[in-house]
Amino acid sequence: MSELSGDKTHSGNARSEADRERSAAVEMQGYDLIGDIHGCASTLKLLLEKLGYRCIDGVYQHPLQRQVVFLGDIVDRGPRIREAVQIVYSMVKAGQAKIVMGNHEYNLLCYMTRAEYGEHPFLRERTPRHYRILKETLEQYENYPRELDALLAWIMEMPLYLEFDHFRVVHACWAEQLIEQLEDSYGVQHLTADMLQRSARHGTFEWTLLDRLLRGTHLRLPNNEEMISRDGFRRRFFRTKFWARQPQFYADVVFQPDPLPSHIARRALSVQDHDDLLYYGEEEKPLFIGHYWREGRPEPITDNIACLDYSAVKFGKLVAYRMDNESVLSADKFVWVDVHQEFRAQVAG
Numbered sequence: 001m002s003e004l005s006g007d008k009t010h011s012g013n014a015r016s017e018a019d020r021e022r023s024a025a026v027e028m029q030g031y032d033l034i035g036d037i038h039g040c041a042s043t044l045k046l047l048l049e050k051l052g053y054r055c056i057d058g059v060y061q062h063p064l065q066r067q068v069v070f071l072g073d074i075v076d077r078g079p080r081i082r083e084a085v086q087i088v089y090s091m092v093k094a095g096q097a098k099i100v101m102g103n104h105e106y107n108l109l110c111y112m113t114r115a116e117y118g119e120h121p122f123l124r125e126r127t128p129r130h131y132r133i134l135k136e137t138l139e140q141y142e143n144y145p146r147e148l149d150a151l152l153a154w155i156m157e158m159p160l161y162l163e164f165d166h167f168r169v170v171h172a173c174w175a176e177q178l179i180e181q182l183e184d185s186y187g188v189q190h191l192t193a194d195m196l197q198r199s200a201r202h203g204t205f206e207w208t209l210l211d212r213l214l215r216g217t218h219l220r221l222p223n224n225e226e227m228i229s230r231d232g233f234r235r236r237f238f239r240t241k242f243w244a245r246q247p248q249f250y251a252d253v254v255f256q257p258d259p260l261p262s263h264i265a266r267r268a269l270s271v272q273d274h275d276d277l278l279y280y281g282e283e284e285k286p287l288f289i290g291h292y293w294r295e296g297r298p299e300p301i302t303d304n305i306a307c308l309d310y311s312a313v314k315f316g317k318l319v320a321y322r323m324d325n326e327s328v329l330s331a332d333k334f335v336w337v338d339v340h341q342e343f344r345a346q347v348a349g
């Protein structure tokens with residue numbers, strides 16, 4: 001871990017241990033949830049400052065007892081991935097933040113981990129498509145192999161979900177039954193080496209668990225159709241809502257930036273499709289997710305679900321939600337940095 005600890009403030013020495021215990025003992029005054037960063041370290045610093053955090057001895061911290069919860073997807077795509085990882089890591093290790101794993105952290109881990117069985121040498125096949133998703137991360141860590149190893153070790157420690165007294169956090173989708181099964185069979189909230197190996201095999205419980213929690217629910221396009229997403233990937237599946245109460249048509253469940261072709265949107269959902277969907281009830285605790293490349297003005301999706309991914313790395317917004325004790329989420333508790341505006345201000349300045 002020492003490679004990620006660029007300074008002395010979070011080296012796990014006796015003093016920082018004591019500090020951590022002390023901060024855990026003080027009652028939290030609230031949580032600031034932050035969506036997908038994707039290497040936008042400069043924007044992250046602006047957002048933390050907007051939320052009242054200050055960088056002291058290399059670690060961002062709040063003057064009151066507030067803590068950040070990061071929703072995952074720190075890596076990939078953006079220009080300052082190592083710096084973003086360092087900021088988040090130092091906060092987590094100092095007890096100033098928590099994090100859940102995103103699908104991009106999981107992909108990176110699988111791409112870099114040797115498979116113990118099966119036909120491919122690594123858990124994530126090294127195809128051009130998979131490389132393209134990880135390209136910026138691999139390039140930016142190219143001359144820092146030990147730092148990359150430390151990041152991979154840290155990803156293994158990241159919980160797949162977090163449950164607080166009054167809210168829940170997961171990168172893409174809260175799948176209650178799978179979470180219960182994980183707790184029953186492994187008794188942990190993070191990956192183990194064994195779980196990681198199994199998760200690479202399609203159809204295992206571990207594969208389904210990682211897929212649902214980190215990538216969400218999706219449906220296959222009918223008749224083997226494909227669509228090309230705006231970012232240029234061929235897709236046979238589309239991302240779906242898990243809060244549609246009684247959906248009847250594909251249009252009722254689609255939840256992604258790319259609209260469905262109209263002949264698909266108006267098709268009725270099949271019995272199989274209904275089986276593949278999940279439903280997070282209105283009476284459940286508030287839930288925070290990232291992952292979905294939202295656009296526009298941030299606001300809750302429902303009274304008890306907020307998505308905080310507003311496409312920061314595509315010149316959208318890096319978004320936070322100031323969570324206190326409310327059970328109904330409110331649009332006025334979102335805080336964000338508009339990346340496009342910041343970029344233009346920098347160019348003009």
Ligand SMILES: [Mn+2]
Pocket residue numbers: 036073102103104171214290291292
């Ligand atoms: Mn994601």
